[in-house]
Amino acid sequence: MTLARRSSGFLKPLSTACSSSFLHRRPYSTDDTTTITVETSVPFTGHNCEPPSRSVDTNPKELMTFFTDMALMRRMEIAADSLYKSKLIRGFCHLYDGQEAVSIGMEAAITKKDCIITAYRDHCLFLGRGGTLLESFAELMGRTAGCSNGKGGSMHFYKKEACFYGGHGIVGAQVPLGCGLAFAQKYRKEGHVTFTMYGDGAANQGQLFEALNMAALWDLPAILVCENNHYGMGTAEWRAAKSPAYYKRGDYVPGLKVDGMDAFAVKQACKFAKEHVLKNGPIILEMDTYRYHGHSMSDPGSTYRTRDEISGVRQERDPIERIRKLILAHDLATEKELKDIEKQARKEVDEAIVKAKESPMPDEPELFTNVYRKGFGVESFGADRKELRTTLP
Amino acid sequence: MASIFQGIGAATSLSSSASFDTKKLQFSSVRSLSGKRASCVVMRSGGVKMDSDSNRIGGRGDQLVTNAVATKADNPASSTASKPGHELLLFEALREGLEEEMERDARVCVMGEDVGHYGGSYKVTKGLAQKYGDLRVLDTPIAENSFTGMGIGAAMMGLRPIIEGMNMGFLLLAFNQISNNCGMLHYTSGGQFKIPVVIRGPGGVGRQLGAEHSQRLESYFQSIPGIQMVACSTPYNAKGLMKAAIRSDNPVILFEHVLLYNLKERIPDEEYVLNLEEAEMVRPGEHVTILTYSRMRYHVMQAAKTLVNKGYDPEVIDIRSLKPFDLYTIGNSIKKTHRVLIVEECMRTGGIGASLTAAITENFHDYLDAPIMCLSSQDVPTPYAGTLEEWTVVQPPQIVAAVEQLCR
Numbered sequence: 001m002t003l004a005r006r007s008s009g010f011l012k013p014l015s016t017a018c019s020s021s022f023l024h025r026r027p028y029s030t031d032d033t034t035t036i037t038v039e040t041s042v043p044f045t046g047h048n049c050e051p052p053s054r055s056v057d058t059n060p061k062e063l064m065t066f067f068t069d070m071a072l073m074r075r076m077e078i079a080a081d082s083l084y085k086s087k088l089i090r091g092f093c094h095l096y097d098g099q100e101a102v103s104i105g106m107e108a109a110i111t112k113k114d115c116i117i118t119a120y121r122d123h124c125l126f127l128g129r130g131g132t133l134l135e136s137f138a139e140l141m142g143r144t145a146g147c148s149n150g151k152g153g154s155m156h157f158y159k160k161e162a163c164f165y166g167g168h169g170i171v172g173a174q175v176p177l178g179c180g181l182a183f184a185q186k187y188r189k190e191g192h193v194t195f196t197m198y199g200d201g202a203a204n205q206g207q208l209f210e211a212l213n214m215a216a217l218w219d220l221p222a223i224l225v226c227e228n229n230h231y232g233m234g235t236a237e238w239r240a241a242k243s244p245a246y247y248k249r250g251d252y253v254p255g256l257k258v259d260g261m262d263a264f265a266v267k268q269a270c271k272f273a274k275e276h277v278l279k280n281g282p283i284i285l286e287m288d289t290y291r292y293h294g295h296s297m298s299d300p301g302s303t304y305r306t307r308d309e310i311s312g313v314r315q316e317r318d319p320i321e322r323i324r325k326l327i328l329a330h331d332l333a334t335e336k337e338l339k340d341i342e343k344q345a346r347k348e349v350d351e352a353i354v355k356a357k358e359s360p361m362p363d364e365p366e367l368f369t370n371v372y373r374k375g376f377g378v379e380s381f382g383a384d385r386k387e388l389r390t391t392l393p
Numbered sequence: 394m395a396s397i398f399q400g401i402g403a404a405t406s407l408s409s410s411a412s413f414d415t416k417k418l419q420f421s422s423v424r425s426l427s428g429k430r431a432s433c434v435v436m437r438s439g440g441v442k443m444d445s446d447s448n449r450i451g452g453r454g455d456q457l458v459t460n461a462v463a464t465k466a467d468n469p470a471s472s473t474a475s476k477p478g479h480e481l482l483l484f485e486a487l488r489e490g491l492e493e494e495m496e497r498d499a500r501v502c503v504m505g506e507d508v509g510h511y512g513g514s515y516k517v518t519k520g521l522a523q524k525y526g527d528l529r530v531l532d533t534p535i536a537e538n539s540f541t542g543m544g545i546g547a548a549m550m551g552l553r554p555i556i557e558g559m560n561m562g563f564l565l566l567a568f569n570q571i572s573n574n575c576g577m578l579h580y581t582s583g584g585q586f587k588i589p590v591v592i593r594g595p596g597g598v599g600r601q602l603g604a605e606h607s608q609r610l611e612s613y614f615q616s617i618p619g620i621q622m623v624a625c626s627t628p629y630n631a632k633g634l635m636k637a638a639i640r641s642d643n644p645v646i647l648f649e650h651v652l653l654y655n656l657k658e659r660i661p662d663e664e665y666v667l668n669l670e671e672a673e674m675v676r677p678g679e680h681v682t683i684l685t686y687s688r689m690r691y692h693v694m695q696a697a698k699t700l701v702n703k704g705y706d707p708e709v710i711d712i713r714s715l716k717p718f719d720l721y722t723i724g725n726s727i728k729k730t731h732r733v734l735i736v737e738e739c740m741r742t743g744g745i746g747a748s749l750t751a752a753i754t755e756n757f758h759d760y761l762d763a764p765i766m767c768l769s770s771q772d773v774p775t776p777y778a779g780t781l782e783e784w785t786v787v788q789p790p791q792i793v794a795a796v797e798q799l800c801r
Contacts, residue, residue, distance in 0.1 A: 115550070148583035156581040165549055166582065170573055176539035177574060180546020187502065187528060187552060210536035214543065217534070370584040371619050373642035 033059050036330060040265035041322070047247050049254035049283070052272040056264040060332045062108065066263050067323045067338065070100045071345040073124040074320060076133060077293075079349045080123065080140060084297045088357075089140045092169075093154045096124040098261075098292040101319035102227055103128040105266025106195060110274060115185070117165040117178040118197035120155035121227075121291075125197075129164040131157065133352035138359045145359035149366065163192075172198060172205030175224065179211040182222035182282075193221040193274050201232025203246045212282065216253050219281035223273045224250075226286045227260065233295045234304045247286035254280075260287030261317040290317065478661045484654040486628035487517045490635035491555065493664065495525060498553065501639055504531040504544055505557030505594075514559050515595060515654050541567035541592070545574045548588045553639060561596030561648065562608035575644045576619035591638040593647035597688055597738055598786050600652065604774035607782075611648055611715050612744040622715040623669055624648040624687045628658040630713060633667030641669060648715070650688045672719035674726075678708035681732040681796055684723060684749060686712045689736045689787060696792035705796055715745055723749075724757055731762040732799045736787055741769040766795050 035057050044051035077097040083089045096103070099121070106116070107128045118125050123136055131147060139146025140154055148156050148167075155169040165181060168174040178196025185192050202208065203226050215222040226246040230237050237244045247255030254276070258269040266287060273283050290313045294301025301310070327333050333341075481489070495501045503518055509532035512519030522530040533540040537558065544554040558564040564571065571592065578586050598607040611622055621643050625631035631649070638645035675690065676697060685693045690711050697707050708726055712719060727733055733753060737746040746767040753765055768787045775785050 117546075146583075148581055148585070151583055152581040158582040158585050160582075160585040165546075165586075166578075168574070170569055173542060173569055173574060176542025176570065177546035177549065179539070180543035180548070181550050182546075183543055184547040184550035184552045187547070207536075207539045207542065210534070210539035211543065213534055214536065214539065218528070218531075370580050372621070373579060373587045373589075 033061070035059055036063070038264050038326065040259060040268065041262045041317075042259050042265075044265070044269065045247070045257040047245075047250070047255035047257075047284075048252070049256065049276065051256055052268050056268045058264060058267075060330070063323060063327055063330070063332060066104050066108070067320065067327060068341050068345070069128070070104055070263070070320045070323065071342045072133075072348065073097075073100045073103065073127055075342070075345045075349045076123065076127065076136065079353060080137075081293065081297065083137070083140065083353070089154065089297075090142075091153055092120065093140070093297040094121040094295065095293040095297070096121050096291070098313070098318070099227060099229060099287075099289045100124055101263040101322075102225075102260050102266055102287050102289055104319075105263040105268075106225075106270045108263070108267040109270035110195070111192070112162050113190070114192045114274070115163040115165055115178075115181045115194040116197065117174050117181060117194065118167070119171060119174055119199060119202065120167070120169055121199070122155070122157045122167045126157040126159060126164060126167075129159050129162040131159050131162070131164070133349060134355050134359075137353050137356035141356055141359075142361060143356060143359035144362050144366070145356060149370075150362050151366070151370070172202040172207050174198065175202070175205070175208045176211045178224075179215045179220055179222050182215060182220035183218070186218070186220050191278065193223055193277050195223050195225055195270070197225045197227055199232060200226060200228040200230065200237045200244070200246060201235070201240065203228075203249065204232075204241055209249075212250055212253060212284075215282040216250075221277045222282045223270075223277050224282060224284045226284065227289055228286050229289050229291045231291075231295065231304065234299065236304060245286075247284050250282075250284045253282050253284055255284040255286065257286045257288065260289030261313075261319045262322060263319055478659045480657060480659045481628060482654065483625075483628045483631050483649075483656045483658075484515050484517050486632040486658075486660060487625075487635050487649070488519065488521070490632035491518065491639070492521065492524075494636055494639040495521070495529070498639075500551065501553045501555065502529045502531065502547070503555045503557065504533050504540055505555075506533055506535055506559045508532060508557050513557070515649075515651075518557070537563050537566040538570060542570040542574065544590050544592075545570055545578070545588055548590045548644075549578065549586045553589045553591075555591040555593060555639065558592065558594035560606050560608075560651075561594045561610045562606055564592065564594065564610060565608075565613070568613070571614065571620070571644075571646075572617045576617040579619055579643075587642050588644045589642045590644045591635075591641075591647055592644070593635075593638075593649060595649045595651040595654070597648075597650040597652065598770070598775050598782065601777055601779055601782055602651070602775075603777050607775035609739045609744070609770070611646075612739045614646055615716050615745060615748060619644065620716065621645045621669055622648065623713055624650075624715055625713070626650070626653060626687050626690045626711055628656060629660045630667055630673060630711075632660060633665055634669065634713070636664075636666045637669045640666065645669065648687060652688055653691075670714045670717060670719055672722040673711040673713050674708075674722065675711050676707065676709040678706040678730070680706045680730060681708065681734055681799055682723070682726040682730045683707050683709045683734045683736060683792070683796070684712050685709065685736040686715065686745070687738060689738050692787060692789050693736050693792055696789040696796070699789065699793050700796055703793075703797075705800060707796060712749070718749060718752055720752060720756060723753065724760075727753065727757045728760050731760055733761065733765045734792070734795055734799055735765065735767040735769075736792055736795075737767070737769050738786060739769055740772045741767070742772050744769050763799050766799055768792060768795055 038056050038058055040054045043054050074097050077095045084093045103124045134145060135147040139148055142150040144150050156167040158166040175196055175198055178194050182194040228246055232240050247257045256269055259265045269285050273285055276283050292310055324338055507514050508518040509522035509527055509530045518530055541556055544556040547554050575588050578588055596610055623634050625634045638647050683693050693709055697709060700707050708730055710726055735746040735749055739745045746769050750765045750767050771785045776782055
């Protein structure tokens with residue numbers, strides 16, 4: 001009875017799930033808003049601040065959305081892996097699987113007017129901000145349908161309307177940019193915040209501390225999120241940092257250590273951080289997370305860590321598994337329904353890849369577009385200065 | 394501001410002996426630059442704040458002696474012809490342009506070291522913090538990499554920051570931000586973000602400031618795609634270029650020169666904005682085209698006086714726009730004179746002159762009667778000793794000799 005009603009409610013939206021933005025796919029008509037209280041896996045650890053409580057309120061709709069979205073992200077990253085191995089994606093490809101909870105939890109706590117800026121591991125964050133699968137895959141393959149017209153690549157995903165500022169290749173360079181975004185938010189008195197994300201490797205960059213100093217000096221609404229996946233490229237954190245307690249590194253800036261594999265912990269922390277920052281200036285959030293792939297596709301990921309470690313984390317801390325267990329424990333869906341959702345995600349990803357492959361490569365004139373905002377008739381040359389010559393608009 | 398204007402017969406003394414003693418040639422009459430004088434006038438900013446801690450990174454402009462500023466002829470026709478206008482110094486012209494733009498657009502803000510309460514180490518932002526507040530004229534800590542990044546991030550969000558480097562050389566610390574984020578973000582985001590920043594500051598060889606504070610960064614920045622570079626040389630073009638740079642949606646690097654801040658000129662009262670991509674015809678002529686920019690313009694004009702006396706008719710163009718080059722004006726001039734001399738303060742290797750030589754050769758090779766001559770600074774770190782420093786930079790007698798050789 002209840003099962004049948006639920007499953008029928010399920011199957012109907014599934015068939016209409018072909019819209020472009022995956023976040024608006026499933027209208028759950030049943031059991032929308034009953035509050036479920038979830039305890040985070042570990043308590044928060046605070047530095048110079050009172051950590052928030054372990055109990056997070058959620059509802060079935062949110063739980064199902066978390067599952068669906070994370071399944072999609074995971075599927076996208078795995079598809080990107082195989083595309084890279086079949087040489088359709090070239091260059092650098094940094095995959096986010098294992099860390100999806102950070103993106104999902106953050107999005108649940110903030111609005112699309114709050115800014116996010118991150119480094120090169122940006123595919124899932126782009127998706128979380130409202131980017132489509134087609135835009136992602138097309139950009140990865142260098143096609144015109146990509147979010148940056150194919151001219152940016154894996155490390156340069158941006159979405160201005162959703163306040164997603166990318167997408168940066170140089171480690172740590174996005175942190176001053178993020179403080180600049182926060183500066184502009186303060187300048188315009190908008191009441192929004194900026195989440196500036198960086199990794200444990202970038203945490204040792206000088207410009208981070210410079211930017212932190214300025215953010216603290218002027219009370220900028222900047223939340224510095226350290227996604228600590230314990231490996232900076234191939235170097236473990238204990239070999240790179242004297243003090244791996246990244247949330248404490250702000251010294252006078254408060255910090256919070258969060259279990260980054262628990263989407264609800266992330267959601268609670270981001271909510272707490274947003275409220276804190278609008279009143280008190282910057283805060284550092286350290287997300288204790290893990291990436292299953294290597295640093296990038298050129299890194300097997302097993303020379304500096306054991307396979308046992310990777311599979312151990314996958315068994316015990318996987319973010320999607322955690323949500324799956326929660327859903328099953330609260331009887332919101334059956335095993336089969338969840339498997340169907342994952343199949344649906346795979347289907348969507350495959351369709352998007354097909355569409356992205358159909359998208360054309362950019363033509364020659366595209367080489368010269370968007371160099372300047374207005375080129376004023378400046379001439380730009382090809383390598384031999386004779387063959388390829390164009391006037392910038 | 395108390396300024397003492399000094400006259401130094403630099404041209405004559407240089408040709409005779411390599412050293413000159415400032416004390417010998419001191420006389421304290423106040424002279425304005427716009428008068429036509431045969432001797433060159435040196436301006437010295439008086440001891441406003443003689444800080445004893447001159448080993449600050451900032452290297453304040455107080456103790457500088459702005460050097461060898463030749464009394465050039467009045468700006469030909471274009472600028473101050475009919476209207477009386479008002480007289481001011483170059484840094485005041487910059488400030489006027491900046492203030493007018495801040496008044497006009499609330500999104501324009503300034504950030505840099507000592508720009509706020511102190512008023513700017515060269516007084517370009519004096520009084521602005523009191524008028525517009527501490528957030529809009531922001532005193533940053535000494536962290537060039539991150540405050541440049543901050544300015545670029547703010548520009549991505551829609552503000553129009555002006556980032557001041559206390560000395561252009563310090564912006565080397567921010568090279569990553571300028572190259573990767575400032576220049577390339579518009580391209581790599583597929584046109585989603587525009588970065589309307591202005592990065593400005595004084596550079597160039599000063600008066601015995603030492604190697605690290607005498608750098609010419611235009612040669613390092615010139616390859617970065619996506620940015621524009623301009624160099625100002627007179628109060629008139631300083632104000633116009635400042636306004637144009639602020640209004641431009643592209644990132645613009647505005648190169649000022651440490652020794653030119655106290656140039657005095659009469660500029661129009663009414664508002665004017667100059668074209669960022671245009672070169673300035675300083676002195677029309679027939680025999681040879683001399684291309685120059687920033688402080689070397691004054692050395693060239695000084696040499697021009699000697700050349701005129703010797704019977705040559707040089708055409709002097711201040712290229713102003715360092716990236717992109719105004720090949721239209723330059724080309725027209727070459728088609729007329731068929732001889733080119735480039736006089737610049739960059740080093741010979743990889744400098745603006747080197748790029749300009751390549752550009753001219755590719756485009757106007759058929760019009761040239763003689764190989765292009767490029768006079769640049771020596772490829773050495775700028776020495777502290779005054780005599781050596783003079784030998785590093787191109788001096789007027791060398792320009793005269795070069796023209797004579799070209800026109801043989």
